[in-house]
Amino acid sequence: MKKILWGISGIGSGHFNRQAPVIAHFARSCRIALFVYGESLRSARRVFGRYRNISIVEIDVPFWAGKRDGLDFRATARRNAGKNFLPIVCRAYDRTERLIGRPDLVVTDYEPVSAGYGYATGAPVVTFDQQSKYLCGVFPKTLGGQAFADETSRLRFFFPHTAERIACSFFRVRRRVGAPAVTIVPPPLKRTILEIRRKPKPSARSIIVYVSAQRPFVQTMDEVVRVCASQPSAEFHLFVRDALRLKSRPPNLTVYRHGDPRFYRLLSECHGIVSTAGHMLLSEAMHLGIPVYAVPLAVYEQQMNAHVIDRGGFGISHPRIERRRLAAFISGLDRFAAAIRHDRSALLRNSGQEEIVRRLNRFLR
Numbered sequence: 001m002k003k004i005l006w007g008i009s010g011i012g013s014g015h016f017n018r019q020a021p022v023i024a025h026f027a028r029s030c031r032i033a034l035f036v037y038g039e040s041l042r043s044a045r046r047v048f049g050r051y052r053n054i055s056i057v058e059i060d061v062p063f064w065a066g067k068r069d070g071l072d073f074r075a076t077a078r079r080n081a082g083k084n085f086l087p088i089v090c091r092a093y094d095r096t097e098r099l100i101g102r103p104d105l106v107v108t109d110y111e112p113v114s115a116g117y118g119y120a121t122g123a124p125v126v127t128f129d130q131q132s133k134y135l136c137g138v139f140p141k142t143l144g145g146q147a148f149a150d151e152t153s154r155l156r157f158f159f160p161h162t163a164e165r166i167a168c169s170f171f172r173v174r175r176r177v178g179a180p181a182v183t184i185v186p187p188p189l190k191r192t193i194l195e196i197r198r199k200p201k202p203s204a205r206s207i208i209v210y211v212s213a214q215r216p217f218v219q220t221m222d223e224v225v226r227v228c229a230s231q232p233s234a235e236f237h238l239f240v241r242d243a244l245r246l247k248s249r250p251p252n253l254t255v256y257r258h259g260d261p262r263f264y265r266l267l268s269e270c271h272g273i274v275s276t277a278g279h280m281l282l283s284e285a286m287h288l289g290i291p292v293y294a295v296p297l298a299v300y301e302q303q304m305n306a307h308v309i310d311r312g313g314f315g316i317s318h319p320r321i322e323r324r325r326l327a328a329f330i331s332g333l334d335r336f337a338a339a340i341r342h343d344r345s346a347l348l349r350n351s352g353q354e355e356i357v358r359r360l361n362r363f364l365r
Contacts, residue, residue, distance in 0.1 A: 001029065001030055001031045001053070002029070002030045002031070002104045002105070002364045003030065003031045003032075003033075003100040003101070003102075003103045003104050003105075004026060004030050004031070004032045004033070004100075004103055004104065004105045004106070004107060004364075005032075005033050005035065005096060005100065005103040005105075005106045005107070005114050005117060005118065005123070006019065006023060006032055006033070006034050006035065006106075006107045006108075006114065007034075007035035007036075007059075007106070007107070007108040007109065007111030007112075007113060007114025007115065008034070008035070008036050008040040008044070008108075008109045008111055009038075009040060009061075009109055009110040009111045009129075010036060010037040010038025010039050010040040010041055010061070010111075011038060011039070011110075012039055012212050012278055013039045013040075013043060013212070013258065013278075013280075014212075014278040014279055014280035014281065015039075015040055015109045015110060015111075015129070015280075016036070016039065016040040016043040016044065016047075017043075017190065017280045018109060018129075018130070018168060018187055018188060018279075018280050019107075019109050019128070020043075020047055020048075020190065021188045021189070021190050021191065021353055022128075022188050022353060022356055022357060022360070023048070023054070024048075024051075025353070025357055026357075026360070027048075027051050027053045027054050028053075030053065030364070031053050031055075031099075031100055032053060032054045032055070033055050033057055033095075033096045033099050033100050033103070034048065034054055034055065034056050034057060035057050035059045035092060035096075035111060035113055035114040036056060036057070036058065036059065037058060037059050037060050037061060041056070041058055044056050046259070055095075055099050057092050057095055057096060057099075058088070058092065059088060059089060059092045059111075059113045059114075060085050060088045060089070061085070061111065061112065061113055062076065062079075062080045062083070062085055063076070063079055063080065064076050064154060064157075065079055066146075066147065066150030066151075066153075066154065066300075067147065067150065068142070068147045068149065068150075069147065069149050070147075070149050070150060070152075070153035071150070071153050071154060071157060089113055089116075092113065093117055093120075096117060101121075102121040102122070102123055103117075103118070103121065103123045104123065104124075104363065104364055105123060105124055105126065105360065105363045105364060106118030106123050106124065106125045106126065107126050107128050107360065108125065108126070108127055108128070108129070108159070109127075109128055109129045110127075110129045110131055110158070112157075112158035112159065115127075115158065115159050119161070124163035124164075124363050125159065125161070125162050125163055126162060126163055126164045126165075126166065126359075126360065126363065127155075127159050127162050127164075127165045127166065127167075128166045128168075128356060128360070129166075129167060129168070130167060130168045130169060130187065130279045130301070131151055131154075131155060131167070131301060132155060132165045132166070132167035132182050133167035133169050133173050133182060133184055134148065134151040134152055134155065134300075134301070135152055135155055135156075135165065135179060135180050135182055136167075136173070136175055136176060136179035136180055136181070136182040136184075137173035137174060137175060137176060137179070138173075138174045138175070138176050139304060140304075140307075143300060143303035143304055143307055144296060144298070144303035144306075144319070145298070146298060146299060146300040146303050147300060148300055150299075150300055151300050151301060163363065164183065164359065164363075165180065165181065165182045165183065166182075166183045166185065166356060166359060167182050167183065167184050167185075168184075168185060168186065168187035168188070168279070168283070168352060169184050169185075169186070169187070169279075169348055170186065170187060170279065170282055170283035170286050170287075170305075170308075170347060170348055170349070171308045171312075171346055171347055171348060172345070172346060172347070172348060183359065185348075185352035185355045185356060186283070186348040186349065186350050186351060186352035187279070187280060187283045187351070187352055188351055188352055188353035188356055189283070189284065189287060189351040189353070192264050193264075193267075193284050193287065193288070194351060196264060196267055196268045196288060197268065198268055198288055198289065198290075199268055199269060200269060200270065200271050201269045201270075201271075204233065204234060204235050205233065205234040205235070205271045205272070205330055205333065206234070206235050206237070206266070206269055206270040206271055207228075207234055207235070207236050207237070207270060207271065207272050207273070207274060207330070208236075208237050208239065208263075208266055208267070208270050208272075208273045208274070208275070209224065209228065209236055209237065209238045209239065209273075209274045209275070209321075210239045210273060210274070210275040210276070210281060211224070211238070211239065211240050211241075211275075211276065212275070212276040212278050212297070217276070218295065218297075218319060218320055219320055219321060221238075221240065221244055221246060222246055222247050222248075223321075224238070224321055225238070225246055225248065225249065225250065225253060227321050227322065227323050227326055228250065228252065228253050228326075229248075229250035229252065229253065230323045230326070230327075231252070231323075231326060231327060231330060232250075232252055233330075234252065234330055235252050235253075235254075236252060236253045236254070237253075237254050237256060237266050237270070238253060238254070238255045238256065239256045239257070239258055239260070239263065240255065240256075240257065240258065241257070241258045242257075243257070267284070267288060267290070270290060271290075271291075271330075271333050271337075272290060272291045272292070272293065272315070272329065272330070272333050272336075273285050273290055273291070273292050273293070274292075274293040274295070274321060274326070274329070275292060275293070275294065275295065276294075276295050276296065276297055276302065277294040277295065277296040277297070277302040277303070277305040277306040277309070277317070278302065278305070279301065279305055282294070282305050282309065286314065286340060286347050286349055287349045287350075287351075289337055289340045289341055290337070290340075291314060291315040291329070291332075291333055291336030291337055291340065292309050292314065292315035293315055293316050293317075293318070293321070293325070293326065293329040294306035294309045294310070294315060294316070294317040294318075295317075295318065295319065295320065295321060296317065296319070308346065312339060312343065312346045312347070313335070313336060313339040314336055314339055314340050314343070314347075315329065315336050316328065316329050316332075316336075
């Protein structure tokens with residue numbers, strides 16, 4: 001069996017959701033050590049806990065803070081004060097050495113610890129993420145107070161050398177002259193997404209509200225609920241990571257936990273999504289033709305994702321969920337859906353799994 005070390009960022013759930021269908025494909029014929037932490041660790045235990053060819057290895061990664069011209073080392077030191085990441089990383093390396101030795105391939109989705117093991121053992125390192133497109137594309141220097149240089153300096157610091165860089169994108173990227181080589185493909189989509197046949201409910205406007213676990217949200221959930229209650233003609237389905245204790249719960253709102261299987265049924269029925277601007281959920285929404293009210297977190301890539309949605313007329317972007325904006329989003333749902341349906345220049349809506357599998361297989365032959 002070929003051996004793969006696969007590292008996945010644990011910040012939010014999008015990184016794991018992007019990797020899961022490709023990992024499942026290779027687990028049929030390869031031995032895989034999976035480096036995970038945070039949200040990706042929780043998801044890996046749930047999805048791959050019983051896979052015979054997958055060993056789940058817990059790691060930890062410092063949070064690297066950014067600033068306008070790159071990484072902010074002073075803020076990073078403050079944020080990680082008192083933490084010692086070296087023992088858990090070395091235990092992960094020791095276990096990996098015993099599990100698979102030198103891997104035939106290291107694949108990383110924005111996770112530098114796995115890349116370090118690849119560099120140490122001389123294995124080819126392939127980045128398969130969505131951030132790497134910022135190394136080769138033409139993008140605004142700042143968006144929503146966040147800096148493009150933060151993204152690029154982080155990528156150069158984490159992954160100074162790669163055998164190949166693969167970047168997923170739900171939107172087309174204009175390439176910068178003289179930029180590093182990056183292969184841009186649509187994101188891989190889970191079978192549950194590809195099998196959805198959309199049948200929006202005719203009786204009422206159904207809206208999914210999805211709050212990412214990546215960072216604390218910009219509003220309290222009670223405030224979000226009050227804004228939803230201001231639109232009684234719509235029904236809202238709120239997805240959160242942890243159980244909620246709400247001051248009140250209006251009749252037009254239902255609360256679910258992340259991972260609830262009813263999410264996919266609601267995707268088939270809903271008219272729109274209100275969400276933080278994580279790349280994977282927006283990719284799924286654009287594939288399915290669902291308009292988005294994007295609430296980007298304070299990171300450049302979420303600001304860029306939301307900018308694409310707003311600029312293309314595929315929904316709207318705003319830093320908060322507000323009553324007037326939500327009403328405008330609901331009234332414009334048909335127009336936004338038509339813009340997604342008729343677009344031929346901005347969006348990449350198919351699944352890129354076959355192309356990604358083909359490119360990774362070249363290193364395993």
